[in-house]
Amino acid sequence: MHSYGYWIPGSQGKGPDGSIGSYTGKETLAIGVWLLSWLAFHLMWRKQDLDLAAWTRIFVISLVAITLGFFHPLSDPLVLFIAGFFGLP
Numbered sequence: 001m002h003s004y005g006y007w008i009p010g011s012q013g014k015g016p017d018g019s020i021g022s023y024t025g026k027e028t029l030a031i032g033v034w035l036l037s038w039l040a041f042h043l044m045w046r047k048q049d050l051d052l053a054a055w056t057r058i059f060v061i062s063l064v065a066i067t068l069g070f071f072h073p074l075s076d077p078l079v080l081f082i083a084g085f086f087g088l089p
Contacts, residue, residue, distance in 0.1 A: 004028040 005011050005024020069075045083089070 005026070005028045008024040008027065011024040
């Protein structure tokens, strides 16, 4: 895994500011997956006319929901409710 990330600066150093280990390989693979998925979606959707207003609303609502998920007084009761619904402790 580490060998995929040798191109990243600091991947082979020593000491406190040196090697970051296999994270370089994981980052490299993540970049590759992201680029391949971007290319696949681009090829699939390049001829479609997507409604920007609708997608902007979906993005903003999702962003607000994710942000509220970090607020524990709101997220903890919801998580406990879902866990109780499925019979988890």
